[in-house]
Amino acid sequence: METPDFSISEMQSLSTEGSPLRREVLVPEGARGEGFDAAYDWTTVWYDAVQRDREILLVCPKLLNFKALIADGALKVDGQPARIARRESFRRHDIVRLRTGAPATRLSTSAGRWQGESGVSPDQSALFAGLNASLHISRDNRPEWIADWARFHIAEHGLEAMLVMDNASETYPPEAILDALAGTGLKRAVVLRVPQPYGPVRQKKGGGGAKFLQPAMLNLARLRFLHRARAVLNVDLDELVWTRAGSVFDATVASRFGFVTFEGRWRMPSLDAEPPFHHADHRFLRYKDAPCPTKYCLRPDGWRARIGWDVHRPETWLPTGALKRTDFGYWHCRGVTTNWKSYDRLGFDKIGPEDPFTAETLDRLLPGS
Structure with missing residues (x-):
């Protein structure tokens, strides 16, 4: 069920998949657990590009050697060289702010013979403006769990809106989450499709610094959806x-x-x-x-x-x-x-x-x- 108040959103992502370009790894081989290579995000350049006023916000995994793809001379906005206003570096993700004179539609970058581009996502904060909201990253959680969580917090705390970032669930489509939430009493629910890998589960000894998705998605939620929430x-x-x-x-x-x-x-x-x-x-x-x-x-x-x-x-x-x-x-x-x-x-x-x-x-x- 998709309505103006219960909807599914997409990200405008860029990946080097299909090219020889790969993100480097800072975790020593001896600290990588079983399945590390399969779970690591080797190819995502940015998860989403969000237009807010006269800026585009690029929310990225830790860029590492991919910084060269978001640099003067490589990155373009609607075919024109990008103007980088600021880079914000965090432990497990990066945010790059680009100045734009007018709303943009395409971002592109290149390295050698490889070229890639993405669209630009809108600021959707109006959906959550003034509301008591929650955010969640979910993969294959049973829809009745999500509905029960909503009912509990609506009754006890006055929850009004939920943003659920669905990380490539395999047992149901995103619409099933909206269906589960439809009868709970929420005013607003958005499911964001997040197909990128979650990242390697941290080992007890070493292995940190390779799980990019969760902190990046929390800040994408902040910048694109929730900055006007109550x-x-x-x-x-x-x-x-x-x-x-x-x-x-x-x-x-x-x-x-x-x-x-x-x-x-x-x-x-x-x-x-x-x-x-x-x-x-x-x-x-x-x-x-x-x-x-x-x-x-x-x-x-x-x-x-x-x-x-x-x-x-x-x-x-x-x-x-x-x-x-x-x-x-x-x-x-x-x-x-x-x-x-x-x-x-x-x-x-x-x-x-x-x-x-x-x-x-x-x-x-x-x-x-």
């Missing part, structure tokens, strides 16, 4: 945000710095339950539990428009850990997973007692799920 919640689809202080969006808007951070704890289904598990099954404590890394909600306006978003915190000089709230948190639902990582999340055998607060909240917000 507040934006960044948690995964297996994480339910609980509260003892009302809406996390309202708390974010009222907070001094315009964001709140909070930590998570694992929640487990009963040992008697059978997969597929659902969020509502996760009412038991984890045996020998430890906190999960922080997640956050923030206002994207004002001075915060200039800071990047990362997985566990906004990229700001502020000590976000010291500002962590204890009246918000999230339950990390152990069995809501396709088990795609290298460790077995469905292999649990020790579960603690039922947590009354979790059970009451789930019964209230997800009855019958």
Whole structure:
């Protein structure tokens, strides 16, 4: 189901696929785990090119040796040499800002005999303007999980809009996500097709710095879709945000710095339950539990428009850990997973007692799920 309020968007990407050009790798061979070569993004130059006012924003994996493809003399906007305004370098992605005198339609670059080009995506922030929004990267998550996540946060926090970045799901098309969300009460839902590789799962020893997609997509969401939202919640689809202080969006808007951070704890289904598990099954404590890394909600306006978003915190000089709230948190639902990582999340055998607060909240917000 696609309507003006529930829609599918595309990226205008550029890849060197089919040419001898390959991104270099900074991870030493000894630190590369099994399947590294198959999972690494060797060819994406930019994920998306977004027109905002008189700028084009290129959101890229870490460019490394591909910097030469986005340089004076190589890059062109509608056939004219590009004017690079600024390069922003982050740990796992890069953003390049180009000046344009008028809205552009094509970007092109070349190296030797190879030439490549892409279109330019529009600024779609009007879709989320003034709304309480969330963003997610998803691959083959069951549509009913996505719908239950939405229902929980609509009822508990006043969620109004979701941006789901579908990373090449194989079990259903993007339209299935829109269908699942249609009856939840959301005002707006956008599914963005993201076909590029997620990247190698980090090894326990070494192997970092090669997983580009997630931080780049968070910042593409910020720059193209969510910079006019009222507040934006960044948690995964297996994480339910609980509260003892009302809406996390309202708390974010009222907070001094315009964001709140909070930590998570694992929640487990009963040992008697059978997969597929659902969020509502996760009412038991984890045996020998430890906190999960922080997640956050923030206002994207004002001075915060200039800071990047990362997985566990906004990229700001502020000590976000010291500002962590204890009246918000999230339950990390152990069995809501396709088990795609290298460790077995469905292999649990020790579960603690039922947590009354979790059970009451789930019964209230997800009855019958």
